[in-house]
Amino acid sequence: MPSPRRLLIHGGQVIDPSGGISGLFDVVVEDGRISALVEPDQAPSGIYRIEADGMVVTPGFVDLHTHLRFPGFPEKETIASGTRAAAAGGFTTVCAMANTRPVVDTVEILRVIEAEVRRSAAVRVRQLAAVTMGLAGEHLTDMPALVAAGAVAFSDDGKPVGDVDIMESALRASAELGAVISVHEERAGSAGAANPGPARQLGLAAWPCTWEAEMVARDVGLLERTGGRLHIAHVSCAETVQIIRMAKQRGLPVTAEATPHHLRLDDSLLLGTAILPPGSPQTKVNPPLRDRSDVEALVAGLADGTIDAVATDHAPHAAPDKEGSFAQAAFGFTGLETALPVLLDLVRAGSLSLPALVERLTEGPARVFGLDAGTLRPGAPADVTIFDPEARWTVAPEILESRGKNSPLLGHEMRGRVSCTLVGGQVVHVAGV
Numbered sequence: 001m002p003s004p005r006r007l008l009i010h011g012g013q014v015i016d017p018s019g020g021i022s023g024l025f026d027v028v029v030e031d032g033r034i035s036a037l038v039e040p041d042q043a044p045s046g047i048y049r050i051e052a053d054g055m056v057v058t059p060g061f062v063d064l065h066t067h068l069r070f071p072g073f074p075e076k077e078t079i080a081s082g083t084r085a086a087a088a089g090g091f092t093t094v095c096a097m098a099n100t101r102p103v104v105d106t107v108e109i110l111r112v113i114e115a116e117v118r119r120s121a122a123v124r125v126r127q128l129a130a131v132t133m134g135l136a137g138e139h140l141t142d143m144p145a146l147v148a149a150g151a152v153a154f155s156d157d158g159k160p161v162g163d164v165d166i167m168e169s170a171l172r173a174s175a176e177l178g179a180v181i182s183v184h185e186e187r188a189g190s191a192g193a194a195n196p197g198p199a200r201q202l203g204l205a206a207w208p209c210t211w212e213a214e215m216v217a218r219d220v221g222l223l224e225r226t227g228g229r230l231h232i233a234h235v236s237c238a239e240t241v242q243i244i245r246m247a248k249q250r251g252l253p254v255t256a257e258a259t260p261h262h263l264r265l266d267d268s269l270l271l272g273t274a275i276l277p278p279g280s281p282q283t284k285v286n287p288p289l290r291d292r293s294d295v296e297a298l299v300a301g302l303a304d305g306t307i308d309a310v311a312t313d314h315a316p317h318a319a320p321d322k323e324g325s326f327a328q329a330a331f332g333f334t335g336l337e338t339a340l341p342v343l344l345d346l347v348r349a350g351s352l353s354l355p356a357l358v359e360r361l362t363e364g365p366a367r368v369f370g371l372d373a374g375t376l377r378p379g380a381p382a383d384v385t386i387f388d389p390e391a392r393w394t395v396a397p398e399i400l401e402s403r404g405k406n407s408p409l410l411g412h413e414m415r416g417r418v419s420c421t422l423v424g425g426q427v428v429h430v431a432g433v
């Protein structure tokens with residue numbers, strides 16, 4: 001793919017919430033950085049052009065929550081395949097979770113990942129480190145050393161930090177280091193499978209919203225006492241949105257993310273659709289899909305800024321992990337390649353504006369982890385996403401770049417597609433190529 005020293009993205013509708021920009025502009029890229037946004041008739045001539053007529057041009061999307069499965073699970077995903085999926089979905093920075101094998105709990109493992117990222121990543125990868133050694137919840141990792149080595153934040157994602165004293169110590173360290181703790185909130189030691197409604201109908205173990213809300217309330221309480229920087233991963237319940245909203249009103253340093261699937265799909269999916277049978281393992285995710293009132297509360301929280309960012313929780317699995325019974329199947333959906341069209345449905349429904357959605361995919365997440373990303377301001381790295389909001393396509397295993405084909409959206413028609421993605425001025429994805 002072409003990567004000239006100078007290029008022009010011509011004729012698109014540019015939306016850059018970081019600069020309050022929404023309108024027809026040409027984007028000039030020079031030496032891997034944004035050089036200028038100019039009126040279309042003032043664009044310099046004679047340089048390489050990417051035609052963006054009818055397209056929306058935004059800063060590259062930033063994902064705070066991606067499972068790249070490296071090291072340890074090449075049958076599910078690799079850094080090469082996961083970052084190709086990111087590029088195809090318009091994500092130019094992904095923050096990779098630490099629940100790998102081995103767990104990312106030492107500087108040595110961070111170095112191994114860095115080397116693989118240099119070798120094979122299509123987009124920028126930032127790595128989270130674990131809060132506790134081996135995600136066992138007993139001993140904190142060497143957080144100062146991990147921050148010094150480049151860990152972007154800390155998380156035991158996949159599990160809650162059950163022990164109050166450990167969580168308090170982690171927040172104290174977070175306060176000293178200025179590092180963010182991203183928490184996966186569920187009742188420690190619990191074993192639910194689905195939201196109580198469908199769980200009852202399908203004979204599955206129930207996983208109620210209280211299990212999430214009680215942990216968020218605990219951690220907001222700890223935060224108030226100790227300081228630090230708390231980030232709530234994949235919020236799924238109305239109660240949780242309300243706890244976070246009140247905490248923010250009190251000025252506490254808490255942020256939150258929600259996934260495209262929790263913002264768009266509800267637990268009725270578990271009872272079957274035209275495509276999926278009742279109790280399909282393709283509908284099993286952690287936290288579980290919730291009911292319509294939770295979905296609406298999440299969307300309202302995204303619109304009013306209680307939820308700072310959309311994060312995919314892209315969780316690829318190999319086919320056998322999702323076969324068999326619902327109870328035995330692995331949790332998780334892939335999400336990088338379907339996030340944009342799923343979220344554009346919210347804009348089309350009038351639930352939030354397109355600039356607000358773009359903010360929650362760019363500047364919002366960049367601010368949560370303090371990343372130099374999510375903006376088209378002159379001088380910034382030229383990480384750019386160009387998408388056609390109307391293009392229709394159908395989700396099918398053979399067109400997904402991710403090794404994981406575990407999406408409840410397989411067979412569904414999507415509206416909206418990334419046509420071109422640039423990282424540092426280099427074209428890393430073109431639709432259909």
Ligand SMILES: [Zn+2]
Pocket residue numbers: 157158159184233234286287
């Ligand atoms: Zn999680």
